Amino acid sequence: VEQAAFAPTTIVPGISFSPDRMLQGRLFSYADAQRYRLGANYHQIPVNAPKCPVNSYHRDGQGRVDGNHGSTIGYAPNSFGEWAEQPEFKNPPLDVSGPAYQYDFYEDDSDF
Numbered sequence: 001v002e003q004a005a006f007a008p009t010t011i012v013p014g015i016s017f018s019p020d021r022m023l024q025g026r027l028f029s030y031a032d033a034q035r036y037r038l039g040a041n042y043h044q045i046p047v048n049a050p051k052c053p054v055n056s057y058h059r060d061g062q063g064r065v066d067g068n069h070g071s072t073i074g075y076a077p078n079s080f081g082e083w084a085e086q087p088e089f090k091n092p093p094l095d096v097s098g099p100a101y102q103y104d105f106y107e108d109d110s111d112f
Contacts, residue, residue, distance in 0.1 A: 005034035005042050016091040 007030040008023065017023060034042050042048055044066055073080055 001047050003038055003042075003045050003047055005031075005038055005045075005048050007031040007034060013089045014092065016094070019094065019096075 007027075008017075009027050009031055011017075017027060038045065038048075073082055
């Protein structure tokens with residue numbers, strides 16, 4: 001199928017990504033390549049669309065092929081109670097030894 005799009009970012013709730021640098025680059029680049037090749041709403045093409053109902057914050061954009069959530073409000077918090085946060089879908093905590101934000105990745109940058 002020519003319009004099929006694959007990306008490592010398609011995961012189920014409860015599973016998260018490792019801090020592997022190669023994977024982190026691919027998380028962006030695979031989906032970005034599909035957006036370039038098929039358009040911004042490539043996930044709505046029938047071969048890429050999920051087979052179960054999905055409620056996300058995605059709205060508008062070029063090539064929109066569904067109802068675009070109609071006239072619902074697209075921001076949170078709002079007085080209508082739509083778009084509420086779902087804390088049960090947060091990424092699981094990543095156990096590291098020491099602060100992860102202080103990793104000096106230039107230290108072993110000899111393979112580029």
